[in-house]
Amino acid sequence: MSAEFESSSLADRAGRALHVLARNPVSAAAFFFIPTLAAVAILAPWIALYDPNATDLDHVLQGPTHLHWFGTDQVGRDVFSRVLVASRLDLAIALSAVMLSFLVGTVVGGAAALFGGLPDRLVGRLTDLLMTFPLFVVAMAMVAALGNSIQSIVFASAVVNLPFFARLARSEISVLRSQPFVEAARAGGNSELHILFGFMIPNALPTLTVQVSTGLGWAVLNAASLSFIGLGIRPPTAEWGIMVAEGAANILSGFWWLAIFPAAALTLTVLCFNLLGDGLRDVIDVRTRR
Amino acid sequence: MTRNFEIWRFILRRLLGVLPLLIGVGIFTFILVRVLPGDPAAYYATGPLATQEEIEQVRSTLGLDRPMVEQLARYFKDIAAGDLGHSLVTGQLVSRDLRERFPASFELTFVAMLLALSFSIPLGIVAAIRSGSWTDHVIRFIGTLGVSMPAFVAGIVLIFIFYFKLGLAPEPIDRIDPFVLKPPRVTGLMLVDSAMAANLPAFLSALTRLFLPALTMAVIVIAPLMRMTRASMIAVLASDFIRTARATGMGWWTVYVRYGLRNALLPVLTTIGFVVSYQLGANVVVEKVFAWPGVGSYALNSLLATDYAPVQGYVLLMACVYVVINTSVDILHALVDPRVRIE
Numbered sequence: 071m072s073a074e075f076e077s078s079s080l081a082d083r084a085g086r087a088l089h090v091l092a093r094n095p096v097s098a099a100a101f102f103f104i105p106t107l108a109a110v111a112i113l114a115p116w117i118a119l120y121d122p123n124a125t126d127l128d129h130v131l132q133g134p135t136h137l138h139w140f141g142t143d144q145v146g147r148d149v150f151s152r153v154l155v156a157s158r159l160d161l162a163i164a165l166s167a168v169m170l171s172f173l174v175g176t177v178v179g180g181a182a183a184l185f186g187g188l189p190d191r192l193v194g195r196l197t198d199l200l201m202t203f204p205l206f207v208v209a210m211a212m213v214a215a216l217g218n219s220i221q222s223i224v225f226a227s228a229v230v231n232l233p234f235f236a237r238l239a240r241s242e243i244s245v246l247r248s249q250p251f252v253e254a255a256r257a258g259g260n261s262e263l264h265i266l267f268g269f270m271i272p273n274a275l276p277t278l279t280v281q282v283s284t285g286l287g288w289a290v291l292n293a294a295s296l297s298f299i300g301l302g303i304r305p306p307t308a309e310w311g312i313m314v315a316e317g318a319a320n321i322l323s324g325f326w327w328l329a330i331f332p333a334a335a336l337t338l339t340v341l342c343f344n345l346l347g348d349g350l351r352d353v354i355d356v357r358t359r360r
Numbered sequence: 361m362t363r364n365f366e367i368w369r370f371i372l373r374r375l376l377g378v379l380p381l382l383i384g385v386g387i388f389t390f391i392l393v394r395v396l397p398g399d400p401a402a403y404y405a406t407g408p409l410a411t412q413e414e415i416e417q418v419r420s421t422l423g424l425d426r427p428m429v430e431q432l433a434r435y436f437k438d439i440a441a442g443d444l445g446h447s448l449v450t451g452q453l454v455s456r457d458l459r460e461r462f463p464a465s466f467e468l469t470f471v472a473m474l475l476a477l478s479f480s481i482p483l484g485i486v487a488a489i490r491s492g493s494w495t496d497h498v499i500r501f502i503g504t505l506g507v508s509m510p511a512f513v514a515g516i517v518l519i520f521i522f523y524f525k526l527g528l529a530p531e532p533i534d535r536i537d538p539f540v541l542k543p544p545r546v547t548g549l550m551l552v553d554s555a556m557a558a559n560l561p562a563f564l565s566a567l568t569r570l571f572l573p574a575l576t577m578a579v580i581v582i583a584p585l586m587r588m589t590r591a592s593m594i595a596v597l598a599s600d601f602i603r604t605a606r607a608t609g610m611g612w613w614t615v616y617v618r619y620g621l622r623n624a625l626l627p628v629l630t631t632i633g634f635v636v637s638y639q640l641g642a643n644v645v646v647e648k649v650f651a652w653p654g655v656g657s658y659a660l661n662s663l664l665a666t667d668y669a670p671v672q673g674y675v676l677l678m679a680c681v682y683v684v685i686n687t688s689v690d691i692l693h694a695l696v697d698p699r700v701r702i703e
Contacts, residue, residue, distance in 0.1 A: 096501055199385070201634075202682050203385075203682070204678055204682070205638075205641055207644065207675060210644065210663060211392055211396075211663075211671070211675065214397075214671075215392070295512065298645065299644065299645060299648055300664060301664075314512060314513060318512075321519070321524065322524055326520060330520075333513040333516065336510060340510070341508035343508075344507065345504060348500075
């Protein structure tokens with residue numbers, strides 16, 4: 071794997087990326103859908119046709135029409151506008167959570183691999199301990215302890231991702247540590263800090279990027295599940311998990327659109343992050359390249 | 361002789377390695393209850409009208425005014441004695457509540473795992489044999505779609521289709537039809553109990569009620585299991601003995617299943633620990649969606665009611681389940697594959 075890192079230039083990688091995308095149309099679709107999703111999230115308040123929290127008691131529980139594309143809910147709010155606006159919140163939570171676990175995980179895992187000995191064992195034991203609990207249960211407990219706020223959802227979704235980043239960074243850095251080009255850099259008189267940030271982290275980044283993509287999907291899933299069970303974000307905030315929870319009560323009366331549209335948005339988003347992760351893995355990992 | 365010695369040494373080492381983990385789990389649950397909001401003494405006191413003195417008195421009988429280390433020691437002593445405290449919601453011992461509800465969660469998770477394996481292994485084999493083809497892409501896409509679906513979305517979609525639209529599934533509430541005579545509780549596993557009582561209507565009712573929640577919990581883990589089967593199958597199929605088996609003209613069953621799958625299954629089994637842990641987390645959500653009377657919904661309701669002794673007991677139980685499963689998988693692995701023992 072490392073030999074590949076040394077020889078591949080940016081142009082090589084871009085070429086390979088295009089090659090892989092061309093062979094895997096599903097990954098390509100995800101690759102182009104993510105920017106669309108980001109644009110929708112950023113522009114949501116301007117695209118949304120109605121105020122997401124404006125009730126309209128004359129038009130409750132109406133099915134999808136040309137006026138209300140995804141129908142209206144039990145108090146007449148426009149489901150389409152709510153799904154759009156919710157994407158901001160869910161993506162913002164996922165993004166901040168993954169950034170947090172990426173930073174902390176890379177530093178902790180990298181330090182464990184660099185120093186070895188006691189710090190390494192300590193980090194190993196702590197991640198093992200964290201993985202002993204179902205991670206979603208850890209997230210539930212964290213939100214209960216920190217209180218119902220967006221910050222606690224972010225922290226909980228970060229902790230859920232943390233062990234994966236720490237383990238990955240640890241294994242990547244410990245492999246890179248003994249690579250000839252790192253030894254050469256050391257022999258050339260570079261400081262340890264410069265070796266870490268100039269040589270090792272840039273080489274570990276591609277693999278960590280795959281984890282970022284998968285982690286984003288998982289953070290979205292985690293945050294929505296928490297609010298679905300009634301922890302963290304509270305109604306009437308437009309959030310996919312809450313919308314599905316509220317819609318679930320109406321689905322058995324035949325008002326399927328309340329739950330199905332936010333559920334579809336949620337699944338599509340997580341699916342795209344997962345497919346993007348798979349696609350990126352194919353780009354980076356030479357072993358799966360055929 | 362030496363071989364036996366090696367196995368026993370491995371098992372002993374593995375079991376000893378569990379001890380610090382269990383102590384860590386204990387400390388974690390101890391801290392958990394102390395960081396959760398609310399004053400336990402105020403809860404245990406007579407009610408909202410309790411005076412300050414009464415609360416202080418409860419605090420000292422609960423030992424909450426003692427130093428932390430002493431409280432921790434006391435907590436470990438209580439766990440060792442099987443005392444997990446009282447639930448304020450049910451008014452019963454937490455250990456009793458958990459024992460009553462655990463079989464429901466166990467049955468659900470176990471059947472879900474069987475369902476998941478029976479989908480993911482054949483699909484993984486086919487994807488490996490046809491690796492790179494259209495079939496492979498479609499199978500992998502469907503698997504990824506399953507893993508991308510939050511458990512509650514999968515559950516609600518299945519209820520909508522099978523209960524509301526098609527009317528094939530029974531009402532998504534509880535483990536058995538309330539109008540069916542319940543079998544006497546022996547194991548707590550509804551399927552086993554009704555089979556033992558030779559109660560066919562109860563067995564069928566339990567089976568149909570179990571199907572949708574189990575399918576929900578299976579759908580979300582098919583992808584990781586299938587991916588593992590596929591990857592390890594591809595590695596095995598590339599090896600010399602498979603080439604030889606093919607060259608000698610053996611049938612596909614012998615080549616792919618008897619020789620291929622047998623050797624490819626081990627890596628799949630080692631991921632089961634993680635998959636079960638993921639399922640146990642999803643359990644909370646699935647039990648809420650299907651009003652399933654297991655430990656997950658018990659913990660969630662207690663957490664929402666700020667009743668923390670059950671939450672503590674539940675987290676402890678889940679960690680122990682994970683440790684037991686992971687340790688047994690490792691030991692089984694070592695028994696089957698001698699290479700593991702030496703490391």
